[in-house]
Amino acid sequence: MTTHTPLISVIVPVYNQEAYVAACIGSLRAQTMDDVEVIIVDDGSTDDSVRVMRSAIVGDARFTIVEQANQGVAVARNTGLDMARGTWVCFIDPDDVVDPEYLATLYGETRAHPHVDVIMSACVAFDSASERRQRFFPSGFVVADEAGKKPLYRQLMDGAYMQDAGFVTAIGVPWGKLYRRALLTEHDLRFDPALPRMQDNLFNMEVFRAAHELVYVDYAGYHYRVGGLGARTVANTAKGLYHPAIDARTRLMHEYRLDNDAELRQAWATEQVNLYYQELKAVAALAPRDWNAIRRACWRRAQALRPRLAAVDRQVLPKAGRLKYAMLTNRFMTTVAATLLWKNHGE
Structure with missing residues (x-):
């Protein structure tokens, strides 16, 4: 007896999304394309998410719920990949929803482009008050060589x-895409x-590099829920949690020889400085609303970041990037930054 291989495996990582996950599942059940499997990975939710999900999938054999101890969204997505057939x-996030023809539209592009490895699309960004159509790029395109991947990088x-x-998000998200599973497995x-x-x-940087052909379509059947930057985000930024990603980007830039391209080298240097400056802002936001306390917090963090900033090619930075670099490396300019952050404290 052979087991049918679905055309699409949909992976939904879930952690404490009892308020939204039923709507997400409902939008998947309403798809006009039904040759799919939906793998929902609950990453140790402590709320009522699992009960809500079980109720939402009743009677639909295409859906599977996997429960695991909390290990983070990366592990949850990998669990789904390991199970995918x-x-x-x-990938779809549990607080988002998709239009009924979403999967059919993306799959239709794979038939129009039989050699494609990744189909990419845009979204409608929404919150409780409004929604806005996003366009990651002005129009659709096909990439079939390394030079054409430059706008993606x-x-x-x-x-x-x-x-x-x-804009509220960009091409680096895992949703809004179809990935050829054979590509992910092979590499x-x-x-x-x-x-x-x-x-x-x-992950997408590695995927883009491995892909032989990528297609971007100016289609927004994915509805992305925009969340605010809360206190937890500020605290995590202050902990330097972006440093491993910066190091991984550095490794890939060298490995792929993208640092030989002047435009990409500038973007890379600017990204690093922007992330380090966000860190400075975060420690200022967490300090007491006192000028001396904020100044000391900024000085200490700037000093700790000096070895990392020494690796940034400041010569390629644009004007705004050079100003932030100075605020992170020059004691007087760090004081200027601290004063500005003190004035804006709590806003």
Whole structure:
């Protein structure tokens, strides 16, 4: 007896999403394309997510719920990848929803481009008050060589690149895409659990490199829920949780020889400085609203970041990047930055 291989494996990692996950599942059950399997990986939720999910999938054999101890979203997605049987893999976040024709539309692009390894699309960003159509790039395109991948690498490091003002996310997300599972298997492409931040961005950098052909379509059937940057995000940034991702990007830039390209080298240097400056802002935000306390916190963090900043090629930085670099490396300019952050404390 042979087991049917679905066309698409949909992977949904879940952690404490009892308020939203039923809507996500409902949008998947409503898909016009039904030759799919949906693997829901509960990553040790402590709320009522599992009960809500069990209720939401009743009567639909395409859905499987896997429960595991909390290990983070990277491990949850990898668990789904290990179980996936589909020709294509699709990731959907549990607080988002998709239009009924979402999977059919993306799969239709694979038929139009039989050699494609990755189909990429945009989204509608929404919150409780509004929604806004996003376009990661101005129009659709096909990439079939390494030179054509440059805009993709560029936007991985600079989310604003080729995007409209007011963008909220960029091409580095794992959702809004179909990945050829054979590509991921052949190159052993997985999400790195050692990265506390940007696992999805670095995963896509590796995928883009391995892919022979990529297609971007200006289609927004994915509805991305925009969350605010809460106190936990600030605290995590202050802990330096972006450092492993910066180190991984450095390794890949060298390995792929992307640092030989002047434009990508500038984007890479700017990304590093921006992330380090966000760290400075985070320690200032966590300090008491006292100028001396904020100044001391900024001085200490800037000093700790000096060895990392020494590896940044400041000569390629644009004007804004050079200013932030100075604020991170020059004691007087760090004091200026601390004063500005003190004035904006709590805003």
